[in-house]
Amino acid sequence: MFPSDQRSWRPNWCAKVFWPCTAKRGTDMRYISRFDEARQAIRRVITDFLEGAGWGNAASLVTVEVPTEHGHGDLTTSFALKIRSQTQVAPRTLLEKLAPHLADLPMMETYEIAGPGFLNFMLKTAWLAVAIDEACRNPDRYGNSDVGGGCSVLLEYVSANPTGPMVVVSGRAAAVGDTLARVMGAAGYQVSREFYINDAGKQIATLGQALALRLLELGQECVLDSWPDGVYPGEYVKDLAHHYCELNPTVDSKTLGVDDYPGLGHWAADQIRQAHEKTLAAFRVIFDRWYSERELRDSGAPEKVIEQLYDRGFLVERDGARWFTSSQFGDDKDRVMVRSDGTLTYMVPDAAYHKDKFDRGFDYVIDLLGPDHHGYVNRMRAVVEALGYPPARLEIIIIQLVRLMRGEELVRMSKRGGTFVTLEDLIEEAGVDPARFFLLERAPETPMDFDLNLATLKGSDNPVYYVQYVGARIHSILNQWRAMRQPTAAIDLALLTAKEERHLIVLVARFPDVIGRVALERAPQHLPKFMTDLAHAFHAFYRQHRILDAEPLVRQARLALIEAVLVVTTRGLNLMGISQPKKM
C-alpha cells in the first residue's frame, strides 16, 4: 500500500502532487543531504516543542522550506502562522518561546523572527561546506538520494507511430521522458523506459498502401495524378520504396493489391521504427524495451482484457457492439471495445498494455502522452480502475504542443501536406545540447514556442552555453593549476567567507534536493533553472575573486570549491542529456 493509493482521485492528473513513497529498499544506506539534515533537525526541535506544549496534533503542519526570496535565510518556516487557529497564540510570541531551543543545533548560525510570524534560519557556512567535500569525493554520485525509496517505475514516452518521421513534439517528449528517467534513477527509483510501437491495425495497412502506390510509380516511372485521402503522402515513403526495390528487385508493383498492404506496411513500419531508434539515439535517448503492439495482439492479451471486463460486469452490449462502461469511472461516456463487426477498437490493445504494465509489478506507471491524447486520460484511468488496479498509480503527463518559430515567424508544419519539421531537422539545425535545454526549460504541460533563431545562436544569448561555459572555465583553471606543479596545501573550507563563495556553497549543497524535487514532482524544468542560477553564481564569483593568484591556503579552498561546482554542472547537464565540453 502506497501513500498515493489513499490520494483522492484527481481530475487534474498533472503531476503536481508531492507525495512521498514508502521506502522499500536502501534505508540502511540512506544518504542525507546537508539541507535535508538541517530541515529534519529543525523540524524535530519544533515538533518536540509543540508536543511539549500540548499541540502535538499540529506537528504535521510544520514544514521547513527554502525561501523564494533572498534575504529570508537559507531555510524558513511559517508554521507558527499556520497553526495559529489551533494554538490561539500569537505567532511571534510562540516563536519567542521556541527559538532558544534551536540555538543548540550544530548547523545553526543565527535565526530571526520576521514579518508576521516567519522564522528564518542562517546555517553555518562551514557546516554546509561539507557538501563541497562530498561532491569532490563522489563526482559520479553527488546529488543522488533515495527519495524514491527503491520504488519501481515504468516510464513510457515518445511512442510515436511508425508511420512517419518524428515531429518536434516527440522530441519534447523524448527530452522530458529521458531526463525524468535519468533524474528519477539518481533519486533512488528503479526506472524502466519503454517505447510502445503501434505497429498493428489499420494504419499499418494504410502505410502499406502508400508504399504500394509509390512502388507503382517507381515501376511505371510515372507520378500518380491523384492520391487517396488519408494515405500517407510524405516523401519518406518514396525513399522506402527505393529501398524496398533494392531488396526485392523482382517485385512486380502492378500485381500488388489490398492483400499485400499489411505485409508491406509491416515492413515499412519496421524500417521507420529503426529510423526512430537511430534518431532518438542521436538525441541521446535510449529505451530498455520497444514494446510491440503486434506481439501483444498475437499473444491474445486483448481478448483476455475483454473477457476480464465482461466478467467484472463492465462490458455491455448495445447496438450490436460491446461497450466498456467507463462513464462509471469518471469518463465522459462509455467506449466501444468490440465493434458490431466483431473487430476490436484501438483501445483494447492499449488496455491490455496497461494491464501488462501493472502485472509486471511496477509501483508507478507513468505515461507521457502527446497533446492530442488528453481526451484519452480518463478512459485509460477507467480501464485501470475497472481491472482492479489503483488508478492513482497511473500518472499521465501530457506533453503540450511545441510551436516552431523563427523570430516572429511561425514555422508551418502540415502533416496532411506531407511537410514536416522533424526531430532530425531540429537536431541538425539547433544541435542536441541547445535543443534539449530549450525543451526542458518549460513545464511539460505548458504549450511552448521554440525559437530556432535563439537556439541556433552560438553566443551568450543561448542559455545552454552560459551553463556549459562554467565547466569550460573551471577545466581551464584546473589545467593551469596542474601545470603550475605547486605543492598542494591542506584544504580549509572555513576560508570561504565571501558572499559569492557562500552562495556557491549553498547551491552545491542544495543540488541533491533539486534532483529529489524534480523526481518527486516529475518536473524537469527545475533543473535548467537551477543550473542557470548556479552558472550565474559562479560567473559572479569568478569576476570578483582570483583563484590561482590567491594566497596558497585560500587558493586551495577555492580550488576545492570550483571542483565541486564542476561536479555539479557536469552531473546536472548529464542528467539533462547535455554535454559538458572541456573547451568551447
Added chain:
RNA sequence: GCGCCCGUAGCUCAGUGGAUAGAGCGCCUGACUACGAAUCAGGAGGCCUGAGGUUCAAAUCCUCACGGGCGCACCA
C-alpha cells in the same frame, strides 16, 4: 455545445498557500594591460486577464466570466 491545457515584464517563460512576484531575450548605463568578456555590475519595464469566494495570508485553492490552444468517432 462538452472536456482538458494555458493566460504573469515588450517577447519566451519560471514561481513549493507565505514576506518587496523572478529569469532569459530585447532596451539603457557602466566594467578587461585580468586564471577564458560565450563574462560581470547596475537601470528602466507588472492592476499576475477580470469578478466574486475560502484563508491570518492567494499569481497559487474554489466558482463564474473573458481570451488563446487542443481534443471530443463502432478512426488510430
